[in-house]
Amino acid sequence: xxxxxxxxxxxxxxxxxxxxxxxxxxxxxxxxxxxxxxxxxxxxxxxxxxxxxxxxxxxxxxxxxxxxxxxxxxxxxxxxxxxxxxxxxxxxxxxxxxxxxxxxxxxxxxxxxxxxxxxxxxxxxxxxxxxxxxxxxxxxxxxxxxxxxxxxxxxxxxxxxxxxxxxxxxxxxxxxxxxxxxxxxxxxxxxxxxxxxxxxxxxxxxxxxxxxxxxxxx
Amino acid sequence: xxxxxxxxxxxxxxxxxxxxxxxxxxxxxxxxxxxxxxxxxxxxxxxxxxxxxxxxxxxxxxxxxxxxxxxxxxxxxxxxxxxxxxxxxxxxxxxxxxxxxxxxxxxxxxxxxxxxxxxxxxxxxxxxxxxxxxxxxxxxxxxxxxxxxxxxxxxxxxxxxxxxxxxxxxxxxxxxxxxxxxxxxxxxxxxxxxxxxxxxxxxxxxxxxxxxxxxxxxxxxxxxxxxxxxxxxxxxxxxxxxxxxxxxxxxxxxxxxxxxxxxxxxxxxxxxxxxxxxxxxxxxxxxxxxxxxxxxxxxxxxxxxxxxxxxxxxxxxxxxxxxxxxxxxxxxxxxxxxxxxxxxxxxxxxxxxxxxxxxxxxxxxxxxxxxxxxxxxxxxxxxxxxxxxxx
Numbered sequence: 250x251x252x253x254x255x256x257x258x259x260x261x262x263x264x265x266x267x268x269x270x271x272x273x274x275x276x277x278x279x280x281x282x283x284x285x286x287x288x289x290x291x292x293x294x295x296x297x298x299x300x301x302x303x304x305x306x307x308x309x310x311x312x313x314x315x316x317x318x319x320x321x322x323x324x325x326x327x328x329x330x331x332x333x334x335x336x337x338x339x340x341x342x343x344x345x346x347x348x349x350x351x352x353x354x355x356x357x358x359x360x361x362x363x364x365x366x367x368x369x370x371x372x373x374x375x376x377x378x379x380x381x382x383x384x385x386x387x388x389x390x391x392x393x394x395x396x397x398x399x400x401x402x403x404x405x406x407x408x409x410x411x412x413x414x415x416x417x418x419x420x421x422x423x424x425x426x427x428x429x430x431x432x433x434x435x436x437x438x439x440x441x442x443x444x445x446x447x448x449x450x451x452x453x454x455x456x457x458x459x460x461x462x463x464x465x466x467x
Numbered sequence: 468x469x470x471x472x473x474x475x476x477x478x479x480x481x482x483x484x485x486x487x488x489x490x491x492x493x494x495x496x497x498x499x500x501x502x503x504x505x506x507x508x509x510x511x512x513x514x515x516x517x518x519x520x521x522x523x524x525x526x527x528x529x530x531x532x533x534x535x536x537x538x539x540x541x542x543x544x545x546x547x548x549x550x551x552x553x554x555x556x557x558x559x560x561x562x563x564x565x566x567x568x569x570x571x572x573x574x575x576x577x578x579x580x581x582x583x584x585x586x587x588x589x590x591x592x593x594x595x596x597x598x599x600x601x602x603x604x605x606x607x608x609x610x611x612x613x614x615x616x617x618x619x620x621x622x623x624x625x626x627x628x629x630x631x632x633x634x635x636x637x638x639x640x641x642x643x644x645x646x647x648x649x650x651x652x653x654x655x656x657x658x659x660x661x662x663x664x665x666x667x668x669x670x671x672x673x674x675x676x677x678x679x680x681x682x683x684x685x686x687x688x689x690x691x692x693x694x695x696x697x698x699x700x701x702x703x704x705x706x707x708x709x710x711x712x713x714x715x716x717x718x719x720x721x722x723x724x725x726x727x728x729x730x731x732x733x734x735x736x737x738x739x740x741x742x743x744x745x746x747x748x749x750x751x752x753x754x755x756x757x758x759x760x761x762x763x764x765x766x767x768x769x770x771x772x773x774x775x776x777x778x779x780x781x782x783x784x785x786x787x788x789x790x791x792x793x794x795x796x797x798x799x800x801x802x803x804x805x806x807x808x809x810x811x812x813x814x815x816x817x818x819x820x821x822x823x824x825x826x827x828x829x830x831x832x833x834x835x836x837x838x839x840x841x842x843x844x845x846x847x848x849x850x851x852x853x854x855x856x857x858x
Binding site: 275 | 528
């Protein structure tokens with residue numbers, strides 16, 4: 250019969266109308282500034298720099314390799330390398346970013362900087378309230394504003410952070426083992442050299458460190 | 468006591484004008500009525516907008532506006548202030564005079580209709596003999612202002628919206644008029660006050676409302692459909708069609724002119740529902756004799772508000788229909804049924820009292836409705852769509 254569908258539709262909306270006063274589950278709206286929805290783990294908004302330990306400047310994982318700056322599609326990252334060096338998480342001396350700026354108004358939250366970073370130094374934040382009344386300074390986040398602790402990273406992306414920590418620990422262990430092996434080897438070599446006044450080993454070592462003949466062009 | 472409450476506004480008016488010299492009393496009385504009408508309907512408009520936004524929200528399981536004031540009841544005030552303080556932009560190449568006149572004319576035309584609408588016992592501004600005709604003449608003027616707005620804006624969306632609006636309003640003006648004609652045929656008068664008064668009679672405690680007869684019910688349903696189309700309400704809101712025409716004929720309007728269009732649309736809705744209430748739902752009369760103690764103006768405005776709520780309900784339910792569906796529906800379905808309804812009311816008039824005319828008249832309309840529906844369904848004019856190529 251003609252008009253039956255319209256009546257059924259009217260009944261449906263009437264049910265919604267009355268139901269929204271009766272059952273709270275129907276109203277899925279979260280009244281934002283007062284209440285907030287629980288953050289989803291995979292949320293990504295804007296990158297931040299991870300640091301280990303308590304001191305943000307000393308603990309920054311970033312080594313200013315500038316891969317993210319080059320890969321960033323909208324070119325919103327600006328990095329200046331430092332002149333001196335500081336030890337990184339494995340204890341190796343590395344340069345660090347003297348300046349690391351990201352422009353919020355340009356960033357498109359693509360996460361490519363995170364994908365390309367070999368040092369697990371840049372990650373995506375879940376913070377989304379980035380609006381400001383200062384449209385020049387306020388939208389350009391410097392490295393101090395970008396630096397956030399590893400604990401914070403664990404809080405917002407627990408699964409991912411645990412994986413990263415495991416990977417870093419493994420790398421560190423490997424590096425330590427390598428260093429130990431190298432030290433052992435060096436010690437053994439030194440011992441061998443000391444015990445036996447052999448010639449080829451002694452001869453080879455200086456040859457390697459000796460400056461190459463001029464005209465190499467390298 | 469209740470007679471006093473019923474006539475409170477009439478007495479108030481005569482008391483107010485009694486302070487003036489006799490020669491001025493009539494003019495002053497009319498002016499006061501005009502001011503009251505111009506004050507009351509925009510207030511109702513604010514109320515209706517709030518109701519609409521809250522109601523639609525609830526139908527979609529949202530809260531609706533709830534930030535301004537307790538439960539968001541001050542939202543219309545905020546909207547009004549916003550539109551008053553907004554910049555009034557006129558397109559550079561627009562026809563400035565016509566562009567300015569269009570919203571003014573719309574508002575004037577929709578308010579003119581209230582001059583002849585009986586809003587309670589003895590509560591009518593001008594008691595014209597041909598007030599129904601006057602109302603429709605004013606209703607038709609809104610089409611002109613809509614087209615003025617679309618044409619003067621020099622914008623393709625505006626013009627398309629205006630074209631759609633005019634095509635739609637003229638198509639639905641025909642069933643709107645013809646469905647009102649049946650009431651005139653039965654009442655024998657074009658005066659809205661007399662039409663309302665005729666319905667204010669009771670048999671076994673039930674009012675003689677036109678909607679309680681077969682031809683009245685059919686006419687009422689057609690009137691509701693046509694009035695929705697006439698006021699550009701969903702599902703007939705093609706002239707605005709946000710998804711395809713930005714805002715239709717008032718795309719190029721901003722600030723208070725936009726607010727005037729908005730106001731005109733809603734006040735037009737009040738006007739047409741007031742007319743429908745007067746024609747079919749007994750105007751200011753109570754449905755049952757024992758409810759007669761409630762003042763007549765409460766009945767009138769209550770019925771109008773219920774009608775508006777129904778409009779909102781329909782808007783929350785139905786999607787917008789296509790232009791060809793709109794035209795097919797008007798000319799191939801609504802109009803034939805309206806014409807048949809006129810034949811039906813003539814039969815009713817001359818069959819005399821008795822059960823027979825109830826049976827015959829109901830049967831004719833029911834058979835026609837079901838038959839038209841079934842034929843339409845078979846020819847795939849109505850009913851679920853089937854697609855040849857896309858799945």
